[in-house]
Amino acid sequence: MSTAFAHPVTVWIVGATLGLLLLAAAVIGLLSVTGRASLALRRELWLRLGSWCILLPLMLGPVLLGRVWTIGAVTLLGLACLREYDRATGLFREYLIVGVVVLGILLVNFAALDHWYGFFVALWPLTVGVIAIASLPLDRPAGYVQRTALGIFAFMLFGAGLAHLGYMANDPGYRPIVLLLLTAVALNDVAAFTFGKLIGGRKLLPATSPNKTLSGALGALLTTSVVVALLAGAIFAGTPMEHPALLLLFGAIVSIAGQCGDLMLSSIKRDLGIKDMGVLLPGHGGVLDRFNSLLLVAPAAFHFIHYSVGIGLEAPARLITGGG
Amino acid sequence: MEFRLRPARDLGLAPGERLRSHAREAGLGSQVLRSLWRGGVGAYLRLAHRLEVTGRENLPATPPFVLIANHCSHLDTLALGSILQGEAGRRAHALAAGDVFFRTGATALFAAYAVNALPVWRKRTRAGEIATLRERLVEDRLVYILFPEGTRSRDGTMAPFQPGIGTLVAGLPVPVVPCRLEGCHAAWPADRRLPRPGKVRLTIGRPLDFSGLPNARAGWVEAAAACEAAVKALG
Structure with a gap:
């Protein structure tokens, strides 16, 4: 337990995630009690929250448990x-x-x-x-x-x-980095949605994904870059990645790769003429509908960190095959 | 050149719905599970029932085709399934009574993943379901295993064939292979919970062609009668 939560960023991310879930439950509960939202919308919101309550432990749990x-x-x-x-x-x-x-x-x-x-x-x-x-x-x-x-x-x-x-x-210090990536792509999605709704305006790629707006994409780029840069600053303190420009670039890579992953899946679905890739996650669609952003973020973020500071350089190699 | 992307026919169905759907298509995982099951069944039929097959040369070289036989026991489907090799084995679907094999989630899981069965809802089969089965037989090049009597014989004698077989094949360029099973009733009569060892013989007859028949009542009845006569003739 002490190893899992050794880094303060791990504690912040897990705490913030739990806090957001509770907040969402409280807001939806309030909407239900006051009857402000339609029954259909409330059902949809509870369904999505329920899926997150199962999905988040499955995502964050293994990272906390170990390599x-x-x-x-x-x-x-x-x-x-x-x-x-x-x-x-x-x-x-x-x-x-x-x-x-x-x-x-x-x-x-x-x-x-x-x-x-x-x-x-x-x-x-x-x-x-x-x-x-x-x-x-x-x-x-x-x-x-x-x-x-x-x-x-x-x-x-x-x-x-x-x-x-x-x-x-x-890398012995992987937990806060992986948790940051997992939650940053979710933040990226939410920020794009929120900015798109608040500002609206020109569509990003209307034939590919009719609901995405340029304002949403830029809003997500800004939000994710800053949040990731701040948290990565705490993770990579004292390393060559500590420089603010590098941290912001890292955040921008996460945001852009995340949004491109989303658009890539939209293109696949449009080409096939289907709405969702599956039905496994009620309120989300399939596994790919949820994790599309991560597909491109994982290698992009990995190699950025790998070039800048290295990953697992001190850790023993070839643990199973030997000869390391 | 343009890609021809064909999503799974069962895409978007909830898991329980998919198990019972005529649109269900098996992926690699299902095929691996089934090949394990088929291996076990093949060994069991050889050891416990000394399964003897004659007329293998009558089986069409490639799908699609339909295997029909007299029906006395649950061993029948296993015996017919065991003679199919390679592509035909992978594409084989047993048409099984929905009210027996697809009633609960557990039986449906078994029927779908082990036997690769598709449900037939006796007495309330809809025209659309028959149309789907006909379409898939030709387009997906499947093999159907079915028993046109509609239920297991309680005393081992063959009952008249229902016209249902005709609705599936009349007017289609798909051979129907008549088969005759002997020994299944003694080995696993309908009133026993489990089978007992005993010799089983399977005779495969020459394929029948119903492509010239009309896909209408007259054609269905004629096809069913021809199938019944062909299976009887093998006895």
């Missing part, structure tokens, strides 16, 4: 994302390709668990290569480009990309 839990949770998240994506795109009918992508996701997360960066990095092109050749023996060239491309896209997003989040857990 193995965090990597395990990221692995499961990657597989859940793959399942939704392959059913939405039709890739699920290509058992061979899906099998290779599953194997790739498991291996890349194993490399994270092993803390073997060389293997972690090597798996990206190698898995892509295996996906490209996996369906050759079927002697079915029709649809080759489609199934191979869908498979590579899936592995790069839910395997290679997302596994960076778990890999960060190899």
Whole structure:
């Protein structure tokens, strides 16, 4: 317990999250008592809050529990994302390709668990290569480009990309960083929604996502950059990342990558002609509808920190395979 | 070249709804679970029932096709399913009584994931459901396993075939393979909770073609009668 909450930023983030949940429950409760909101809206709000009450412990819990839990949770998240994506795109009918992508996701997360960066990095092109050749023996060239491309896209997003989040857990001080990323993408969404509603104005990309506005995007960029910079300032105090410009740049990367992840999923859904990727989370849609922002944030934030201060440099490597 | 993205037919269905849906499509996970189940069933049929199959050469090389047989016990579906290999095995769906196999969540889970069954709601099947089953048979190149008597025989004798089989295949270019099962009634009569060991024989007949029949009452009845005669002839 003392290790989990060793860093003050961990305490702040968990405290603020719990506080927000309680506040939301109080506001919705007040709306219900006073009858200010319609029954349908109140139901929707309770449903969303209920989903968050289950989702947040599942997101924050593994990070607080430890390295193995965090990597395990990221692995499961990657597989859940793959399942939704392959059913939405039709890739699920290509058992061979899906099998290779599953194997790739498991291996890349194993490399994270092993803390073997060389293997972690090597798996990206190698898995892509295996996906490209996996369906050759079927002697079915029709649809080759489609199934191979869908498979590579899936592995790069839910395997290679997302596994960076778990890999960060190899740094002894990972908890506040990972918690910051998890909550910052949620803040980013909320800020974009709020600024969009308050200011409105020009649509960002109306064909892709008709509800998003330019004001929302800029408002989120501003809010997330500042909040992330302030919290990251406390996390990276005394390191080369302490410089305000670097911290703000880090915040901006989180915000932009988060919003791009959101737009990327919107494009996928528009292209497929579907509204939600799944039905697993009442009030949210599918797992991907909730975690889309994280897909691009994880590798972008990882490499920014990696270049600036390094990740897990002092921690023992190749814990399982040995030879580190 | 343009991508042809075809989302799963069951996309957007809640989990319970999906289990009972005719639109349910199996993914890799379901196939892995099923292949384990099929392996176990195959071994059981060989060991406990010394399953003997004749006429394998009559099975079409590739899906789609429909397997029909006389119906005495729950072993029947397992025996017919066990003869399908590779692609046909992966694409096989048993059409099972909804009121027996899809009544509770647990039985529906078993029926959907182990047997890959699709529910048939006896006496209240809607036209839309038949249309979906026909469409999927051809478009998804499936294999259906069904028992046109509509229920298990209580004394081992074959009952008249219902026209339901005709509604599924009349007018479609999909072969119907008649099969005859012997020994299933003795091994697992309808009044026993569990099966007992005993020899089971399966004879596979030559495929029937109903593509020339009209998809209307007359065609359904004719197809059912032809199926019944073909299964009887194998006895």
